[in-house]
Amino acid sequence: MEGSQSKATISSRLQIIKQKSGKSYNQIAEETGLTNVYVAQLLKRQAQLKPETAPKLRAALPDLPEELLREMMKPPLRSYDPNLIQEPTVYRLNEAVMHFGESIKEIINEEFGDGIMSAIDFYCSVDKVKGLDGKERVVVTFDGKYLPYTEQKSEHMVSRFKQQ
Secondary structure (H helix, E strand, C coil), X not given: CCCCCCHHHHHHHHHHHHHHHCCCHHHHHHHHCCCHHHHHHHHCCCCCCCCCCHHHHHHXXXXXXXXXXXXXXXXXXXXXXXXXXXCXXXXXXXXXXXXXXXXXXXXXXXXXXXXXXXXXXEEEEEEEEECCXXXXXXXXXXXXXXXXXXXXXXXXXXXXXXXX
């Protein structure tokens, strides 16, 4: 289907189904056992719906047609509109990561060693809390697996050119 219908069209259809349900991402997340950001990723065709989760999503969104459910189980084209950076929330998130990124990297290296946080074995959620001053605050949690860099030794290379 994604060949005949654009990702944007499919995502738009999924957003309409969500809106008609009257449910928030948090409500759908609670009903499916997923994070709120992952639910949004599914409905934007940025993540793949796993077969074992499909019945839970169908129960949360009963108007979700079988054809879209099957489409959501295909590996998505994970992409974004380059103009998205101009959207103020996305711009500020990018700005925060750029501003704090070097310090975050230093702490990761200090705590774990030379490595990175995975964006594949990764969980993300957005929560609303009250600050000490009583004002609403946004909490974005990035929870990624630590991946150490490896020393590249030729003896560890798997190569079709090595003699048996």
